[in-house]
Amino acid sequence: MIMEHDRLYGNGLESMNWLPYINLMSKRPTAMKYTEFYQQLPDNWQKYLGKQNAEGKRKGLVSLYTMLQKHDMRTAEDALAFAISNGVKDADSILAAYRTLTSGMQQMQPMQLGGNVLSMPSFTTDNHKYDMLFEQEVFVR
Numbered sequence: 001m002i003m004e005h006d007r008l009y010g011n012g013l014e015s016m017n018w019l020p021y022i023n024l025m026s027k028r029p030t031a032m033k034y035t036e037f038y039q040q041l042p043d044n045w046q047k048y049l050g051k052q053n054a055e056g057k058r059k060g061l062v063s064l065y066t067m068l069q070k071h072d073m074r075t076a077e078d079a080l081a082f083a084i085s086n087g088v089k090d091a092d093s094i095l096a097a098y099r100t101l102t103s104g105m106q107q108m109q110p111m112q113l114g115g116n117v118l119s120m121p122s123f124t125t126d127n128h129k130y131d132m133l134f135e136q137e138v139f140v141r
Contacts, residue, residue, distance in 0.1 A: 018064075018068050018073060019065065019068055019069065021037045022037075022061050022064055022065045022068065023065055025037060025038075025061055026058050026061035026062050026065060027058075029049075029054050029057035029058045029061060030054050030057070032049070032057065032061075033050070042073060042076075042077045044077055044080050044081055044084075045060075045064065045076070045077065045080060048060060048080055048084075048089070049061070056090075056091070059090075059091035059092075060091050060094070062091065063091040063092075063094050063095045063098075064076055066095060066098075067079060067095070067098050070102075071098075071102060075098070075101065075102065076098070078101055079094055079095075079097045079098035079101055079102075080094055080097070082097040082100070082101060083096070083097035
């Protein structure tokens with residue numbers, strides 16, 4: 001037996017077990033673009049994987065595999081969208097976004113500072129004096 005899918009009762013219903021395909025594709029990510037599997041991925045995952053080099057695709061697929069072991073594809077879509085909205089696109093950051101979304105912990109909001117915070121003067125470093133010390137000869141007795 002190669003693959004087993006649940007039988008669905010009704011018209012137009014589909015069953016897709018992504019895990020075996022993702023695990024297989026992560027081993028040969030450059031071939032993925034030409035597969036039916038790739039065409040069935042959600043749009044945001046297709047776009048993300050399409051922009052990656054071979055190693056980026058492999059890591060992205062491994063991250064997707066990790067997410068789908070416990071959650072559905074919709075959660076993986078949300079994690080990718082959340083990561084990209086926060087300006088990160090690497091596979092580890094996508095997994096961090098996934099864990100943030102699924103951990104059940106309350107997200108921290110950015111700290112709002114009041115008007116009574118002191119402003120610090122800027123400080124410019126000048127290493128010229130130290131450079132002059134290194135140019136001098138040192139005499140040891």
